[in-house]
Amino acid sequence: MYKSNYSSKLLDDAIEQFASLPGIGRKTALRLALHILKQPMENVARFSESFISLKSSICYCPVCRMISDDGICPYCSDNRRDQTIVCVVESLRDVISIENTGCYNGLYHILGGIISPMDGIGPGDLAIAPLVERIREHDVKEVVLALSTGMEGETTSFYIYKQISSLPVTVTAIARGVGFGDDLEYTDELTLGRSIETRQIFKP
Amino acid sequence: MYKSNYSSKLLDDAIEQFASLPGIGRKTALRLALHILKQPMENVARFSESFISLKSSICYCPVCRMISDDGICPYCSDNRRDQTIVCVVESLRDVISIENTGCYNGLYHILGGIISPMDGIGPGDLAIAPLVERIREHDVKEVVLALSTGMEGETTSFYIYKQISSLPVTVTAIARGVGFGDDLEYTDELTLGRSIETRQIFKP
Numbered sequence: 001m002y003k004s005n006y007s008s009k010l011l012d013d014a015i016e017q018f019a020s021l022p023g024i025g026r027k028t029a030l031r032l033a034l035h036i037l038k039q040p041m042e043n044v045a046r047f048s049e050s051f052i053s054l055k056s057s058i059c060y061c062p063v064c065r066m067i068s069d070d071g072i073c074p075y076c077s078d079n080r081r082d083q084t085i086v087c088v089v090e091s092l093r094d095v096i097s098i099e100n101t102g103c104y105n106g107l108y109h110i111l112g113g114i115i116s117p118m119d120g121i122g123p124g125d126l127a128i129a130p131l132v133e134r135i136r137e138h139d140v141k142e143v144v145l146a147l148s149t150g151m152e153g154e155t156t157s158f159y160i161y162k163q164i165s166s167l168p169v170t171v172t173a174i175a176r177g178v179g180f181g182d183d184l185e186y187t188d189e190l191t192l193g194r195s196i197e198t199r200q201i202f203k204p
Numbered sequence: 205m206y207k208s209n210y211s212s213k214l215l216d217d218a219i220e221q222f223a224s225l226p227g228i229g230r231k232t233a234l235r236l237a238l239h240i241l242k243q244p245m246e247n248v249a250r251f252s253e254s255f256i257s258l259k260s261s262i263c264y265c266p267v268c269r270m271i272s273d274d275g276i277c278p279y280c281s282d283n284r285r286d287q288t289i290v291c292v293v294e295s296l297r298d299v300i301s302i303e304n305t306g307c308y309n310g311l312y313h314i315l316g317g318i319i320s321p322m323d324g325i326g327p328g329d330l331a332i333a334p335l336v337e338r339i340r341e342h343d344v345k346e347v348v349l350a351l352s353t354g355m356e357g358e359t360t361s362f363y364i365y366k367q368i369s370s371l372p373v374t375v376t377a378i379a380r381g382v383g384f385g386d387d388l389e390y391t392d393e394l395t396l397g398r399s400i401e402t403r404q405i406f407k408p
Contacts, residue, residue, distance in 0.1 A: 011271060
């Protein structure tokens with residue numbers, strides 16, 4: 001139970017709401033609430049309404065399940081992108097991360113999670129069937145698996161591979177190896193071992 | 205001009221709004237916006253409305269200028285507090301800081317700033333006249349000056365002192381000295397000098 005520390009229930013409420021955000025503690029929440037108090041009403045209204053709009057008006061692309069303002073997302077409808085490559089990711093955060101690299105120009109397919117028996121998430125809970133259908137019905141030449149490593153990611157990748165390996169599509173996976181700036185000394189053996197096994201022609 | 209990084213203008217807007225808060229960068233703003241997206245509509249509505257309510261319904265105590273939900277603030281209306289001591293502070297943040305110490309049981313008077321010719325803030329812009337009136341009309345026995353140190357705070361303290369020194373009230377100021385946990389070696393000379401001059405009987 002939260003004890004009112006300040007002279008106003010309204011301030012307490014605003015602080016509580018800020019503190020409900022991940023990574024925001026009570027001290028920061030107080031600072032943010034006092035900041036809000038100092039803004040003109042117009043700005044506060046714009047601030048608050050942006051979240052309501054986000055939540056109430058956002059929709060999901062029927063093709064790749066990326067968030068979108070209306071219907072097909074900007075990636076799927078962009079003809080300058082290579083429509084024959086589909087990168088399979090867990091969530092929209094991964095799409096944003098990959099987009100930030102500027103190294104990928106194909107489309108995406110968001111699964112909405114990974115297979116996790118512990119959390120009761122099976123293949124049926126993920127957008128795997130729509131992926132198979134998408135490959136069947138569109139001219140997809142390559143599927144890039146970009147799921148997290150670890151038991152659950154590997155299981156999911158393997159499951160997807162089994163579902164689509166009979167289709168006329170190349171299945172690839174993002175490279176695993178020693179990251180730029182990482183010390184070999186501190187790299188785990190699995191990663192280092194894999195990076196030696198999958199070594200590539202040196203191109204200086 | 206902000207370039208849309210994501211697939212949705214709505215998401216961009218929400219990120220921009222979060223990033224307008226002090227100390228929140230773009231990366232954190234993205235994380236917070238995605239958090240909002242995952243919450244049920246009900247929570248998002250409560251989140252947003254708390255700021256609108258704070259801004260639109262808050263009022264200021266006519267006695268001490270502390271924020272309050274309606275009329276006289278909880279401090280001024282609390283009979284268990286010593287109504288004869290008034291602590292003069294710059295802003296409501298200072299009230300919160302002093303309340304957090306649990307060491308003060310009197311009332312407050314918020315000036316709303318300090319005298320700052322550089323920023324064009326003169327005595328007339330601050331709640332100094334209301335303070336004088338408050339001391340005249342109520343049974344105030346002690347005024348505690350708790351303004352920041354430095355040129356502007358000292359000037360303001362001195363100005364207030366001149367205004368009220370002829371009234372039957374004791375004027376005190378919070379003690380300056382070496383903070384708990386501070387190394388003497390790293391304490392500035394002004395502070396250390398003052399703390400030697402104002403040394404007190406040792407009470408173990």
